[in-house]
Amino acid sequence: MDVEIPEIAELLYYATVTGPDPKLWPEHLRNNPVKAHGLWSFYSGLRMGLQLGAACLGN
Secondary structure (H helix, E strand, O other): OOOOOOHHHHHHHHHHOOOOOHHHOOHHHOOOHHHHHHHHHHHHHHHHHHHHHHHHOOO
16 A cells, blocks of 8 residues: 655644654653654644634634
């Protein structure tokens, strides 16, 4: 399966997702930086998507 990530997705990622910062991670994941940063990145993207959706609805 060939999956291509659009360039805009990469640009948005680097513009919005911070570098690894243990202060932002849940306490129970501090010893697992890959999972902790992945979860933080997912949460950041989800939050941004919800904000964009709300803005499109005029809220």
